[in-house]
Amino acid sequence: MDMPISRREMLRNSACGFGYLALAGLAAERAAAAPLNPLAPRIPHFAPRAKRMIFLFMQGGVSQVDSFDYKPSLEKNDGKSLAFDDARVLANTGKRGSQQSVMKPLWKFAQHGQSGRWASELFPEINVHVDDLCFIHSMHTEGVAHGPATLFLHCGATNVVRPSMGSWVLYGLGSENENLPGFVSIGPSAGNGGARNYGNAFLPAMYQGTALGRAGASAEQATIRNLGNAVLSPADQRRQFGLLRELNAEQLGRSPGDSEVEAIIASYELGWRMQNNAPGVLDTKGESQETLDLYGIGQSATDNFGRQCLMARRLCESGVRFIQVTYGDSTANPAWDQHSNMPQHAVHAKNVDRPIAGLLADLKRRGLLDDTLVWWGSEFGRTPYAQGKGTGRDHNPDGFTVWLAGAGVKPGFAFGATDELGHMAVEDRVHMHDLHATILHLLGLNHEQLTYRYSGRNFRLTDVHGRVVEEILV
CATH class of the missing domain: 1.20.5 (Single alpha-helices involved in coiled-coils or other helix-helix interfaces)
Known part of the structure; x- marks a missing residue:
């Protein structure tokens, strides 16, 4: 015993x-x-086709019937007065089915590439890449004015404050590079939602986007300010940061679970790491002349947007998860918003055509297009009928075109259709909620499971709507 x-x-x-x-x-x-890292990479819901994405936002509304949605009936009916019934007509005239004058495309269409996709001469250099593009011709959305429609495109809601798509992606996946922001918005506009279009809303503050520059400003201003310290030596900066870390840790210990405190500490940590990494990523001086020429850098029309697109490629290559590049000018006059001067579309197209084509070519030759999703589009399209004494086109949220390229989408493919005049989406209609769901799916996120509980209910980017457009996936 x-x-x-x-x-x-x-x-x-x-x-x-x-x-x-x-x-x-x-x-x-x-x-x-200890300082937290809420931006550490997370396991997606399922195997992703894309690791990151670049959104090329054409602010104001590119005309689909003048660019990628070929409608021979517009030529046949040019100048004829036909009845159009849409929300914009009702808002302008107070009548349904009022007569409007049909307006033919201002640029000639032709078939391009081995896929034979129809496109106009408005974007000649992008047209060279149609075999890499996946067109959705049946888009429709919410909001007939720029403000609501732009918010809906970015946040999935027209009026209430909701997180932006980039914030949802960063929340769901984290960042690939702890030394750079995970969500960057290059040249965002101050109008039509402003900072809400790259904001975090009720998500924790560390998921908001980092703005580089602003719409209409020189690309040279698209940088992160105060990255360097001309006063203190690197050794002194390290000692200063060490003290700051100790103070932050003590503060966090007193306020565990405080998302704002965590976000501030995370921002200090990220800011310290960016001092040694971001300047090199944002500096394009080491690029070859051939690459600069590819983006149109050094040419008056394309220099500015070319620099922004090249910066997007460099950020993409460095592991930034979500990058948006906005082509816009002033708050009062969104770039593509031609109500009375449609020929101005040609000016804007010339500014972006080579930079976008260069970005596609550069991503492809570097192997980045295999796991990077590129999205090109506006908040809505434009009407097939004339406005402004026959010289412009009005807003059209009922039928327009976007295109995707890269990881997981069918190249040289077109899906959906508008009616014979390019006015209403009628075949295989794709709502903006559906596009959001599809993009999240390509990134390995189930849009129904990517939720955040706030004010007593679960929220998501697609609200209670959205379907994955399986038909465009490889």
């Missing part, structure tokens, strides 16, 4: 155990006070 263990023997044999418990307690306290 075993003798019971004495108290002295028990204490002697358990000493290491008590020491371990004490050490574990100290480690837990230190872990609780």
Whole structure:
């Protein structure tokens, strides 16, 4: 029969155990006070086709019937007065089915590439890449004015404050590079939603986008300010940052779970790491002349947007998860918003055509297009009937075109259709909620599972709507 263990023997044999418990307690306290990394990469819901994406936002509404949606009936009916029934007509005239004058395309269409996709001469250099593009011709959305429609495109809602798509992606997947922001918006507009279009809303603050520059400003201003310190030496900066870390850890220990405190600490940590990494990523001086020429850098029309697109490629290559590049000018006059001067479309097209074509070519030759999704589009399209004494086109949220390229989408493919005049989406209709669901799917996220609980309910980018457009997927 075993003798019971004495108290002295028990204490002697358990000493290491008590020491371990004490050490574990100290480690837990230190872990609780240590800076968090909420942007660390996360496991997606399923295997993604795309690791990251670039959104080329054409602010104001590119005319689909003048670019990628070929409608021979517009030529036949040019100048005829036909009845059009849409929300914009009702808002302008107070009548349904009022007569409007049909307006033919201002640019000639032709078939391009081995796929034979129809496209106009408005974008000659993008047309060279049609065999890499997947067109959706049956888009429709919410909002007949720029503000609501732009918010809906970015946030999935026309009026209430919701997180932007980039914030949802960063929340769902984290960042691939801890030394750079995971979500960057290049040249965002101050109008039509402004910062809400790259904001985090009720998601934790660390998921908001980082703005580089602003719409209409020089691309040279599209940088992160105060990255360098001309006053302190690197050694002094390290000592200063070490003290700041200790203070932050103490503050976090007093406010565990405070998302704003966590976001501030994370931003300080990221800012410190960016000092040694971001300047090199944002500096394009090391690029070859051939690459600069590819983007149209150095040419008056294309220099600015070319620099923004090249910056997008460099950020993409460096592991930034979501990059948006906005082509726009002033708040009062979104770039593509030609109500009375449709020929102005040609000016804007010339500014973006070579840079976008160069971006596609550069991504492809570097192997980045295999796991990068590119999305090109506007908040809505434009009407097939004339406005402004026959010289412009009105907003059209009822039928327009976007295209995708890269990881997971069918190249040289066209899906859906508008009616014979290019007015209403009628075949295989794709709502903006559906496009959002599809993009999230390509990134490995189930749009129904990517939720955040706020104010007593679960929210998601697609609200209670949206379907994945399986037909365009490889």
